[in-house]
Amino acid sequence: MDTLNCIKTRRSIRRFTDQPISDETLQQLLEAVRWAPSWANSQCWRLIVVKDPEIKNSLSNLLSPHNPATKGVQQAPIVIVLCAQLGISGYTMEKGRAGRKDDWFMFDLGIAAQNLCLAAHxxxxxxxxxxxxxxxxxxxxxGLPEGVVAVEIIPVGYPAKVGNPPPRKDITEFVFQDRYGQSLTLG
Ligand SMILES: Cc1cc2nc3c(=O)[nH]c(=O)nc-3n(C[C@H](O)[C@H](O)[C@H](O)COP(=O)(O)O)c2cc1C
Known part of the structure; x- marks a missing residue:
């Protein structure tokens, strides 16, 4: 599958079959995270691969009420919890926090998470x-130690149901040329 096709055809999957995921496949997903770019290559992601049905069940109880992914977290053969080690991304050794934000770890985790989702697809x-x-x-x-926080949960499994793609904004609604608000001209 070429990259653009992979990006466009990936959908959020919230229902899974009970087909297990081989360790070889899991390894490939983890490699996709491993090769994600990050702030100064600081690689602040920490992952917990949850296979224990009881822990998956407990996790599913910690989603927001009526979260449509709740059943998926129970069903998926593997649930990956993406965590971040704080105080690394967005910081420099000499000067401490670089720039105005101390939440660059969210950016790094987002990239790593999407690498995982695209590789899975x-x-x-x-x-x-x-x-x-x-x-x-x-x-x-x-049992996360001090300085490590959970960011998001990703259930992973073979899809039992694939929904229709939710609509996207038109490019002209979010891309401008030269100054904010000016329409982009494309040949
Ligand atoms: C940061 C982030 C958090 C999300 N959280 C949830 C969530 O808690 N529950 C859920 O069912 N979907 C969640 N989603 C999935 C979005 O609803 C979904 O990506 C969006 O509707 C577009 O659909 P698509 O992924 O099929 O293209 C989240 C997506 C992102 C990027």
Whole structure:
């Protein structure tokens, strides 16, 4: 599958079959995270691969109420919890925090997470980013140490149901030329 096709045809998957995921396939997904770019190559992501059905069930109870991904977190053969080690991304050794933001870890985690989702799609697997969770309770459940926080949950499995693509804004609605608000001209 070529890259653009992979990007465009990936959908959020919230229902999974019970087909297991081989360790070889899991390894490929983790490699996709490993090769993600990050602030000064700081690689602040920390991943927990949840296979234990009881822990998956507990995690599914920590999604926001009525979260449409709840069942998917219970069903998926593997649930990956993406965590971040704080105080690395967006910081320099000499000067401490660089720039006006101390949340660059969210940016790095977003890139890594989408690498994982696109690699999964290319391998015939489905995923969904699940960000609407009770973060502190997830931290506790998984025993995260001080300075490491949960960012999102990604259930991974073979898709049982693929939804229609939700509509996207037209390019002209979010891309400008030269100054904010000026229409882009494309040949
Ligand atoms: C940061 C982030 C958090 C998300 N959180 C949730 C979530 O908590 N529950 C859920 O069902 N989908 C969640 N989604 C999936 C979006 O709803 C979905 O990507 C969007 O509707 C577009 O659909 P598509 O992924 O099929 O293109 C999240 C997506 C992102 C990028």
């Amino acid at each position: 290319a391998l015939g697997l489905g995923t969904v980013h699940v960000g609407s969770i009770k973060h502190e309770e997830v931290d506790q459940l998984l």
